[in-house]
Amino acid sequence: MWDDRYAKRIAWINTLEMLVIAGYYNGVADPWTMTDDELTQQRDFLISKKDLVSFFWDQSYDFWLKFKRGDVWIGYAWPDAYGYASAQGMNAVYMQPKEGRIHWSCGLGLFADSQNYYHAHDYANTWSSVDTASFLENFYYYGHANTSVDLKSLPPGVVKALNLDNLEAALSPPLSHPESWISRRDVYAQYWSEVKAA
DSSP states (O other), X not given: OOOGGGTTOEEEESSTHHHHHHHHHTTOSOGGGOOHHHHHHHHHHHHHXXXXXXXXXXSXXXXXXXXXXXSOSEEOOOHHHHHHHHHTTOOOOXXXXXXXXXXXXXXXXXXXXXXXXXXXXXXXXXXTSHHHHHHHHHHTOOOXXXXXXXXXXXXXXXXXXXXXXXXXXXXXTTTEEEOOOOTTHHHHHHHHHHHHHO
């Protein structure tokens, strides 16, 4: 990812998790709980590579449009960008970095005093269904907690990209790292603001 041949052809996501990614790349034991010295090292490392970066994206679709036009060749991306590229027959690869990927988990919550809890349960049931899982995996290349989806009904690219045929490996280190709590998020945010300002 840091190869200078890609100068101004790289896109980074506009989030302080770039410090975590740099931490994994540079072999920090726990990038989610870095010390000030470790954060300083990651900040300086990212600043040293910033001249390779074309832009910071906030919306995955913004990255996809720049990738489609050839403005960027490589970048931190969500799986949907790879899905869009695959659907258009582009020669794209969803990388499996040797350091592993970060994976995010989203969920649903319900307040104890919710007046219409039965609607929320219906929504949760629908969200958890095979149909919803299949839609998200087919059209956005997002993973889903419902493992009943027939992998043969999905594009081969999504199965390979997300390692859906080996979920234990797909969701475990070293192949993948779950997003973790950053107790000093405000400190990380300060270091990230210094990267962007540099």
